[in-house]
Amino acid sequence: MTPIDKLFAIEELKQLKARYFRYIDTKDWSGFAGLFADDAVFDITDDVPGCVLTGPAKIAELPARQLSDAVTVHHGHCPEINITSDRSANAVWAMEDRIWWAEGSSSPVGSLQGYGHYFETYERIDGRWFIKSMRLRRLRVDVEPRAKDPNGT
Amino acid sequence: MTPIDKLFAIEELKQLKARYFRYIDTKDWSGFAGLFADDAVFDITDDVPGCVLTGPAKIAELPARQLSDAVTVHHGHCPEINITSDRSANAVWAMEDRIWWAEGSSSPVGSLQGYGHYFETYERIDGRWFIKSMRLRRLRVDVEPRAKDPNGT
Amino acid sequence: MTPIDKLFAIEELKQLKARYFRYIDTKDWSGFAGLFADDAVFDITDDVPGCVLTGPAKIAELPARQLSDAVTVHHGHCPEINITSDRSANAVWAMEDRIWWAEGSSSPVGSLQGYGHYFETYERIDGRWFIKSMRLRRLRVDVEPRAKDPNGT
Secondary structure, eight states: OOHHHHHHHHHHHHHHHHHHHHHHHTTOHHHHHTTEEEEEEEEOTTTSTTOEEESHHHHHHHHHHHSTTEEEEEEEEEEEEEEEETTEEEEEEEEEEEEEEOTTOSOSSSEEEEEEEEEEEEEEETTEEEEEEEEEEEEEEEEEOOOOOTTOO | OOHHHHHHHHHHHHHHHHHHHHHHHTTOHHHHHTTEEEEEEEEOTTTSTTOEEESHHHHHHHHHHHSTTEEEEEEEEEEEEEEEETTEEEEEEEEEEEEEEOTTOSOSSSEEEEEEEEEEEEEEETTEEEEEEEEEEEEEEEEEOOOOOTTOO | OOHHHHHHHHHHHHHHHHHHHHHHHTTOHHHHHTTEEEEEEEEOTTTSTTOEEESHHHHHHHHHHHSTTEEEEEEEEEEEEEEEETTEEEEEEEEEEEEEEOTTOSOSSSEEEEEEEEEEEEEEETTEEEEEEEEEEEEEEEEEOOOOOTTOO
16 A cells, blocks of 8 residues: 555544444444444453454444433544555554433443543455454443432332 | 645644634633634534624634633544535534633533534635534533532622 | 655654553553653653653653552543654644542542643654653643541551
8 A cells, every 4th residue: 555545544444433433422323333344343341241242233233222311422532543454454542431321221320431442453345444343441430320219219 | 636635634624623622721712713714603502502603703702701710621532524625624523621610700600521523614715724614512511510609608 | 755754754643642641551661661762851840840851761660650550541632743854743732631549559649630731842763753852731630539548547
């Protein structure tokens, strides 16, 4: 790849991850699913022990179910993107997320604030980049208990 | 535009928005006004119902008045910048802001922490990019009450 | 420098600072020391009055000692990077950091959340960029007291 092709690929990958965060926080689950390669692997074992999902449908189904009645804010910072060929790349992204579940949600906690890094790989298929694998490693997660039910029920 | 011209424009727009945040947080209101096109439209109806300001002077006057006695932190994340011609572009920026008003401020609240997205357009005039329009859409805003006056007055 | 060389240098400097943050938060102190030029100057007088350190070893020794038993999160935002020659550059970075010290730590406070800007210069030596100087200017720092010792000792 030429230097200009590499810089373009880096910018495209930044915008791919930008959509990842925006689609979660605006609950655009079909847009979210469309970011992943067909055989993508999504490892969030640091958040949900044993949880490694494969394929866009399963990857999108989890947040769609768990976050549908929550307000969420996911931000990515300071990517270290490495283009390894004209169809492959990897990156580390610093991240922070906040989740506030609605009253009456089935969530065991009321809200969450977490920090960590995403370790990712990407694949370019027919000229477009997709997330091929994602692994989240947490630095810290703080949770707040659910506000007490005023009726004591 | 050539690919290199597009990449340059994207980097210039990132730095334009970086100055937007830095000028607010360092209270450089003339620098802030200088970022906007003469006919720029600034829509913050999600924060202040009905508030749509036009032109650099009016756009800069509002934060200069409301934030002059506050400490503020405004951060932008993960821009999705789209260059539509050699003199026009648009973007979505994720954002987070914090405001702590001074004791004795006229603000009805003590502090604020908010999250959302800016939807923006830009115009290049005589080789330099300006903000042409900005619309903030909030995901969530949390406010803390003002600390009680210890004298009860 | 050609436009493409400038854009490449800007991306390299973004990744240099990305490693700065990641090495602190993952406690990779030898990696951290390796980011600085031999005569680098590190001015954190806003955090520690009078503290200006010189050289990679001294610069890395301070966080290695003070943060070894803490969980930390350091994020950088919206860099304004200016390439001044093929071997020199400067930048402003917005920043936010959080530190939670372990119980039993010698820290006088329990946790910290801070905001500010880094003002930096860089030098390219044998084709690789290094941090030449760094000065942190704070907008605000909030600290939380250490949780009370349950045994009252």
